Amino acid sequence: MTMERRSFLKLMGAGAGLGAASLMTGCAGLGMEGPTGGRRVVVVGGGYGGTIAAKYIRMMDKSIEVVLVERNDHFVSCPFSNLYIGGLMKDLSPLTINYDKLAANHGIKFVQAEVTGVDAGAKLVRTSRGDIRYDRLVLSPGIDFRTEEIKGYNLATTPDVMPHAWKAGPQTVLLRKQLEAMPAGGTVVMSIPLAPFRCPPGPYERASMIAMYLKQHKPKSKIVVLDANPDIVSKKGLFLKGWKKHYEGIIDYRPAKKVTEIDAAKKTVLIEGLEDVRGDVVNVIPPQRAGAIAVAAGLIGPDKNWCPVNPTTFESTLRKDIHVIGDACVAGAMPKSGYSANSEAKSCATNIVNAMNGRELVDMSGINTCYSYLSAKEAVSVTGVYLVDKAKNAIVAAPGSVAVSPDLSELEAIYAESWLKNILTEMSS
Amino acid sequence: MKISRFKWALSAAALAMSASAFAAPPTPAMISNACAGCHGTNGASAGPSMPSLAGHNKESIVTAMKKFKSGERPGTVMGRLAKGYSDADFVAMADFFSKQKFHATSQALDAAKVARGKSLEEESCSRCHMESGKEGKDDSPIMASQWLPYLEIQMNQYLSGHRKMPEKMAEKVKPLSKQDLDALLHFYASVK
Numbered sequence: 001m002t003m004e005r006r007s008f009l010k011l012m013g014a015g016a017g018l019g020a021a022s023l024m025t026g027c028a029g030l031g032m033e034g035p036t037g038g039r040r041v042v043v044v045g046g047g048y049g050g051t052i053a054a055k056y057i058r059m060m061d062k063s064i065e066v067v068l069v070e071r072n073d074h075f076v077s078c079p080f081s082n083l084y085i086g087g088l089m090k091d092l093s094p095l096t097i098n099y100d101k102l103a104a105n106h107g108i109k110f111v112q113a114e115v116t117g118v119d120a121g122a123k124l125v126r127t128s129r130g131d132i133r134y135d136r137l138v139l140s141p142g143i144d145f146r147t148e149e150i151k152g153y154n155l156a157t158t159p160d161v162m163p164h165a166w167k168a169g170p171q172t173v174l175l176r177k178q179l180e181a182m183p184a185g186g187t188v189v190m191s192i193p194l195a196p197f198r199c200p201p202g203p204y205e206r207a208s209m210i211a212m213y214l215k216q217h218k219p220k221s222k223i224v225v226l227d228a229n230p231d232i233v234s235k236k237g238l239f240l241k242g243w244k245k246h247y248e249g250i251i252d253y254r255p256a257k258k259v260t261e262i263d264a265a266k267k268t269v270l271i272e273g274l275e276d277v278r279g280d281v282v283n284v285i286p287p288q289r290a291g292a293i294a295v296a297a298g299l300i301g302p303d304k305n306w307c308p309v310n311p312t313t314f315e316s317t318l319r320k321d322i323h324v325i326g327d328a329c330v331a332g333a334m335p336k337s338g339y340s341a342n343s344e345a346k347s348c349a350t351n352i353v354n355a356m357n358g359r360e361l362v363d364m365s366g367i368n369t370c371y372s373y374l375s376a377k378e379a380v381s382v383t384g385v386y387l388v389d390k391a392k393n394a395i396v397a398a399p400g401s402v403a404v405s406p407d408l409s410e411l412e413a414i415y416a417e418s419w420l421k422n423i424l425t426e427m428s429s
Numbered sequence: 430m431k432i433s434r435f436k437w438a439l440s441a442a443a444l445a446m447s448a449s450a451f452a453a454p455p456t457p458a459m460i461s462n463a464c465a466g467c468h469g470t471n472g473a474s475a476g477p478s479m480p481s482l483a484g485h486n487k488e489s490i491v492t493a494m495k496k497f498k499s500g501e502r503p504g505t506v507m508g509r510l511a512k513g514y515s516d517a518d519f520v521a522m523a524d525f526f527s528k529q530k531f532h533a534t535s536q537a538l539d540a541a542k543v544a545r546g547k548s549l550e551e552e553s554c555s556r557c558h559m560e561s562g563k564e565g566k567d568d569s570p571i572m573a574s575q576w577l578p579y580l581e582i583q584m585n586q587y588l589s590g591h592r593k594m595p596e597k598m599a600e601k602v603k604p605l606s607k608q609d610l611d612a613l614l615h616f617y618a619s620v621k
Contacts, residue, residue, distance in 0.1 A: 055470075056462070312452045339466050346462045351452075365455035365518075367463040369506060383506050385463075385513025387455070401513030405505070411582065412505045418479040423466045425475035 029130035030111060032067065039064045041352060042125050042134040044115050044293060046070030046099060048077075049140030049326030049341035051427040056349035058106040064356060067109045067132055069125065074098045075427075076168040078199060079338045079370075080420050085165065085176050086209030087217070088376055094420070095168060097428035105429055118297035120319045136352055138314075139299070139307075140326040140341065141291025142167070143198050146305070149287050151261035151270075161264040162282040165206075166198060178281045179213055188214070188223040189279030191259040191269055192233075193287035196306070198327045198336050201234035201382065203227075203285060205372035208239070210283075211247040212375055222250050224277060226269065228258035228287075234335075235372060235382055235404050242374030242408055259284060290328035299324055306330045311388045311395045312363050313355070314348040323348050332395030334386050340368045342423060343386070363388040364395070371416035379413035380405040457521035460514075464522070467506075473532035478578040484531030485571045490523035491516075492568035503591050531563075533621040534574045546616025549609055553601045562617040573620035580614040 041064055043054045054068045077095040084092060103110040113127035118137065125132045145164070147153040165175040179188065188210055192203040207225050214221040232239055232253075243251050261270035268278045289295065289305035299316045301308035307324040309316055311332060314323045325348050326341035334340040343366030351361050366386040373379045384402035386395050405412060461472075464482070468474050472482030482490065496502035498511035514522075550561065558565060562572035572580065586592035587602070588610075594602065602610065 342466045343463050347459065350459060350462075361452040362456050362459050363452045363454055365460045365463055367466065367510065367513075369467065369510075381506055383509045385510060388452070398513035401510065403509045403512075409505060414478050414578070414582070415505055418474075418477055419467050421477070422469050422475050422479050426465055426470050429470075 030113075030127075030132060031130075033124065033131040033133055036065070036133050036135055038135055039356060040067065040134055041065070041136045041138060042067045042069060042132050043138040043140065044069050044125065045140035045142060045291070045326070046072070046075050046110075047140060047142055047326065047341070048338040048423075048427065049345045050138065051075075051097075051099070051102060052342050052345035053138045053140065053323075053325060053349045053352075054108050055102060055106050055427075056346050057353055058108055060350065060353045061357065062107065064353065065109070066106075067111055067134075068099065068103070069111045069113055069115055069127060069132065070099070071112070071114045073112050076172070077338070077420070077424060078166070078168045078202070081165070081168040081172045082202065082206045082209040083373055084172055085179070085206065086213045086373075086376075087176070088209070088373075092168070092172065095424075097424050099428070101429045102427070115293050118293065118322070120297060120322060123321065134321075136321050136323065136356070138323045138325065138345075138348060138352070139291075139294055139297070139328065140324075140345070141293045141328050143288040143290065143327050143336075144292045144295075145286040146289050147286050150259060150284070152264070153262055153284070153286065154264075158262065158264050158284070162262065162267070162284045164285050165283060166202075166285050166288075175281070175283055179210065179218075182218060182221065182280045184218045185220040186218060186280035187221065187278070188281045188283065189269060189277055190223060190225050190283040190285070191257075192225065192227040192229065192285055194228045194258065195233050196336060197285070197288045199370065200335050200337075201239075201370055201372045204232055204234065204239045205374075206283075207251055207253070208242060208247065208372075208374050211243070211250045214250055215247065222252055224252045224279065225254065226257040226259055226271065226277065227253065227255050230256050234370075235380055238380045238404060238408065239372075239374070242378065242380075245408070246375050288327075290324070294324060294328045297322065299328075301330065303330075311393060312347065312361055313351040314344055323352065332386070332392075333384075333397045334366060334368055334395055335370070337368055337370050338423065339370065340366070342426070343367050366395070369419070371412065371419060373413060373416070374408050377410050377413055378408040379416045380408055381412055381416070457525040460518055461522050461525035469532070471529040472526045473529070474534075474576060476534065476536070476576045476578075478576060478582065480575060480579045481532045481534070482526040483529040485526055486565045486568075487520075487523040487527040488568040489565050489570040490526055491519045493570070494519040494522065501593065503586060532574060534576060534618070536577055536618055538577065538615050538619050542612040542615035543619045545609070545612035546614070546619075549605070549613055550616055553605065554598075554613065556601075557595075557598065558617070561620045563620065572617035575618060577614060577618040580618060581611075584610060584614060 099110045113129040117126040163175040165171040259269045270276045299307040307329045309329045316322045325344040327336040347364030369383045371381045382404045385398040389396040474481040497507040557569040587594045
């Protein structure tokens, strides 16, 4: 293993899934480093964006070879993971999908491997199991954390003590375990980074779910929410209404409190050197940027965090033949959500197929919906329809289409459950 | 291994596959694929309360979308979403979903209720929900294989006056007991 590779793996926080040994034997190869025949799309990342891009390319054109590369053999959904944290699910199985049926139904080649780099010049994806050549590459890498902006935060150790739980899986389980282990009368501290971050209403839903759990199981406990933003970022009126209705005296919401330093041993967070707050359970959600692979591939734009893309094709404006979808890209007015990633993937897939067949490109028409639970039985949603504004060369909201629920709703909670079922089924079959 | 460096100074315009300025307007498939995150791929819902749209009749989809948009039909999300589309978009979606393969669901249903519903449907409902609910007269929606929890939510909205029932349908629904209506919905959900 070369120095560069080693440092890059460190950067990616790799080694989580695969041991060093398997990484080194990876050079045995997949036999995919040679010429492609001109019709191979490699998709990196098997989440809300990547699965859909892979599937829809194959649905539209079976002559295009699609290789889906993902480090895990399964995927756990971030949407709805707050319900698990709040105790509404007994395990993560309702949030978990695998790739067997998706691959079999659509003839997608699934490769479980860690992507270690992209050589845009040679059109190669470097993976722990060998190189894969592409004609077009779709990256749906999700997010990674800008931990360097929080003094004392060590990505290798801090999340074991102060879980972020902003990538669903073991972190989600750990946060719930910590809540269960906390004595009654304890304090939970949660910190929210400056926007933009993955899932704008997510932190406020989490505060609601944790408060619900405390109310039921840990009398006299409270949750202090330290929000770096000047105000609640999404669905403000509805969250405030729900908190007043259910969690008065349990949620202590403090705007404009940016966590700049942590002391994991003391379970303390510090706010701009002015104030420190200690919790029995501390859930620090660090600021975010595009997944490390997108950074390494040179796809990050002038904001230094996210990947600028063409609003029709989602092709990077910085690297030819590489497309970026999902949380990692700048999709104009579309929020960083699972539903957005699903819509973006379809526009990207359609136009990759069009381009590979010399056909005219088609502008996107997309949707976003985010459901959030306020209690065991009530949910709210934000919805929007999105299209390309030619003059601005950007994705904008269709006038009048972006709106939130009029009130907390039991019916929305019923539909939200079916939303989860449908979108995960769409991704896994 | 060589990892490409941070070089966003490279000319963006020269690299982009194409400017969106040259792209065609969204096709019916592009518009409709966006609905699949809730309604299932090609409108085949995995349930249990999201309705399937696959293979449904064009007129009923257009009517539903127009009524959602105007507010005449209550909805949780559809009223808001419909505001993002034009009448021409509604026709495009309806065209797309009506051409998809009908989605036969398998739901756990009470066999006795299904049988009771079957004995009632011809007399009460088949004038509009034709062929055991596989066809819809004019803008009557297809109900065969539709998810039962969805049908129940809708029937409750009719009965509570929340959703306005077509007059001729109301004439047939009014004389029926709650049990009979429930049986009818079970029957339609069972039709493959």
